Amino acid sequence: MPNLWIRHARVIDPASKRDETGDLFIAEGKIVPSLPVAARKRARQIDARGLVACPGLVDIHVHFREPGQTHKETIATGSRAAAAGGFTTVVCMPNTSPVADNAGTIQYMKDAITRDAVIKVLPTGCITVGQKGQALAPIGSLKRAGVVAITDDGDCVQSNELMRRAVEYAKMFDLPVMDHCQDHSMTQGAVMNEGPMSVRLGLRGWPHAAEDLIVARNIILSEHTGAHIHLQHISSRFSVDMIRRAKGRGVRISAEGTPHHMALTDAALATYDTNFKMNPPIRTEEDRRAIIAGLRDGTLDCIATDHAPHTESEKDREFDFAPNGIIGLETALAVSLEVLVGQNRFKLPAVVDLMTRRPAQLLNLPAGTLAAGAPADVCLFDPEKVWRYDAKAGFSKSSNSPWHGRNFTGRVVTTICDGRVVYDHGKIK
Amino acid sequence: MPWHRRHLLTLEELSLAEIEQIHATAAAFKRTLKRSVRKVPALRGKTIVNLFLEPSTRTRMAFDMAAKRLSADVISFDAASSSTTKGETLRDTAQNIQALQADLIVIRHAAAGSPLYLSRILDIPVINAGDGAHEHPTQGLLDTFTMKEHLGSLRGRKVVILGDILFSRVARSNIYALTKMGAAVTLVGPSTLVPHGFTDMGVEVSHDLKSALADAEVVMLLRIQHERQAAGLFPSLGEYTSMFGLNKTRASWLNPRAIIMHPGPINRGVEIDSELADGERSVILEQVTNGIAVRMAALYLCSGGQPENVMPTE
Secondary structure, three states: OOOEEEEEEEEEEHHHOEEEEEEEEEEOOEEEOOOOHHHHHHOEEEEOOOOEEEEOEEEEEEOOOOOOOOOOOOHHHHHHHHHHOOEEEEEEOOOOOOOOOOHHHHHHHHHHHHHHOOOEEEEOEOOEHHHOOOOEOOHHHHHHHOOOOEEOOOOOOOOHHHHHHHHHHHHHOOOOEEEOOOOHHHOOOOOEEOOHHHHHHOOOEEOHHHHHHHHHHHHHHHHHHOOOEEEOOOOOHHHHHHHHHHHHOOOOEEEEEOHHHHHOOHHHHHHOOHHHOOOOOOOOHHHHHHHHHHHHHOOOOEEOOOEOOOOHHHHOOOHHHOOOOOOOOOOHHHHHHHHHHHHOOOOHHHHHHHHOHHHHHHOOOOOOOOOOOOEOOEEEEEEEEEEEOOHHHOOOOOOOOOOOOOEEEEEEEEEEEOOEEEEEOOEEO | OOOOOOOEOOOOOOOHHHHHHHHHHHHHHHHHOOOOOOOOOOOOOOEEEEEEOOOOOHHHHHHHHHHHHOOOEEEEEEHHHOHHHHOOOHHHHHHHHHHOOOOEEEEEEOOOOHHHHHHHHOOOOEEEEEEOOOEOHHHHHHHHHHHHHHHOOOOOOEEEEEOOOOOOHHHHHHHHHHHHOOOEEEEEOOOOOOOHHHHHHOOEEEOOHHHHHOOOOEEEEOOOOHHHHHOOOOOOHHHHHHHHOEOHHHHOOOOOOOEEEOOOOOOEOOOEOHHHHOOOOEOHHHHHHHHHHHHHHHHHHHOOOOHHHOOOOO
8 A cells, every 4th residue: 555645725624623725645545644755665656635634424313224134235235335435334223124133234334345445344233133222232241242332223212211221221331322202102004294284295294393302302311310421313493492591501421414415395296206304304495594593603524324224226216105215425525515615615524523523423433534553544625616416326236316417516536545545526435 | 379398297387377278178078978879089090098096986986988989099007017016117017108199198196296207208298197105186177166166266265175185186276276277275184184385386275173164165175094093193083084974963054055076986974964965965076077178188288189170060
């Protein structure tokens, strides 16, 4: 593996408070302060004039469908899509088939990751056995097997008592508990946000109150137990407000916002396009603005994609019957730049922070910085590059994206993981 | 004005002029239904497929009857004995029907948006015969057609729709047609079945039956579905009837010339007393008959016919 000398980039590393035009040096897979003159001559030089060099992006919420649903995505294809999106570390949800509720399945995933992944893929385990919400999964064994968090994502633990015991028990292992906040009793058969648009379309609505109730529950449990609970893909204004207040009191709660919840509203469903069907659903303009405000003031800690691949034939059907979820790894940075920097005047380093240092910090991952000695995970992107996204030409096995055919400004050029170029100008290396 | 639409998917997308064109065409076809030979050759040689993936009696029979009155060949699709029970997708089913040389598909489906989905896949016209809780355009057209027959212009008329509005495709289609025709629409029922979100569609929402019925010239009842009670949306059918059922006393609050409508099927004694359903103000069976004429108009126009070419003669 050659040493790398990235020249003339705008280096943005919020973790080490760096934002300057300069060079980055990589030796033996690590960031180094400099390279001796002789080593520089041998190093592979990358001319990064006009590009931003930031830590490899970190996504703590993706679905790679392996084992069991490899027709939608595999660790191989998912990790390539991630690399193309500038990500070098992603955290996989455990709602595979079978679900990852035991150390054996985690080991299977780790073997596949070692064999097939081009970036760092980290597994999570289930909170409950079979993700059925009835009995605690072997959380300690899952931790020993290598999970970085536990979650029943896709589902939500409905029993308050079981959730309380889960966070108490996981706290013993310093293991974050991530929760998909959804009161099932209020969302039976629901396929979109409840409101004037669902009334108009005749589709069953998923009221934001069903998220808010579980967010409130989790805030109370976090406060009661002192455990860290991470709230996944927050979609409602009311929830953002509750989280803000809880954080103000010092509760150990954290939360994420997705690119689609910050960019889209339920008005996009007017044509029953299933590429806009997701859970939690995209909501109103008021909710969308609240997600952006939450990302601005730190109420929402990070951006996560909830990359959820489904095949074309699964999505190509009646809206009621199509599965929830959209892919997002290859568009996350572009959407975030458009919405946060372009439309809402975020500073570029703030967006980089939301996609690097902060998600890594939440789950104590060794990622998200360009500090000397850190793993050489780097994303080089051109913030001015105008491009058209073709979901069918992407690296994900699926193409269920609401952004297909859209023009964006800002594109990942090169992704480096542990000092190795894994993605460069449209190609996986 | 020529008719340009290929599909009939919603009344939301139709203009007032288009609604009136369908009404006028239906009126012409209705005259043919009174002749000794109640058949016109308008769609001779065409094949219409009724793709009903949800139970239906009157809508399906009315489409059958309408197609036959237009001299079309009709194939009715029986979901229970079809490949859909083997897991065939709607896309594949519809594409097979098209490949079997159908000229037009009439679809009823429990999933909202399905007719729009089919219209994008197929090259032949699609008519929506009811999609989930979304729309039932021919019902809205036949209801407004019936109202016009009794009241003339609907501009400024007060129309009350009473019952399970939230889950009703009939209510939505009627709301779109009636508001375009200038009627004042009030929705009434329990707050769980008539949410305030409907006010965005330009209608009043009320939970006070007496004030809503006062001076109304049309009251349209909607069927109360038993499963809504199981889902906790209202306490019991008895409670519903005692709060919102239309009985003789409550009917006396209406304008003297008011008509009583119901798209069927009726729960007698629940949303309406039998004596009113069968009484002189009831136009429920006229709605059924008008359903044939309106569906003849829809089939004819979507098949490429033009309103001015309908010339029923004895």
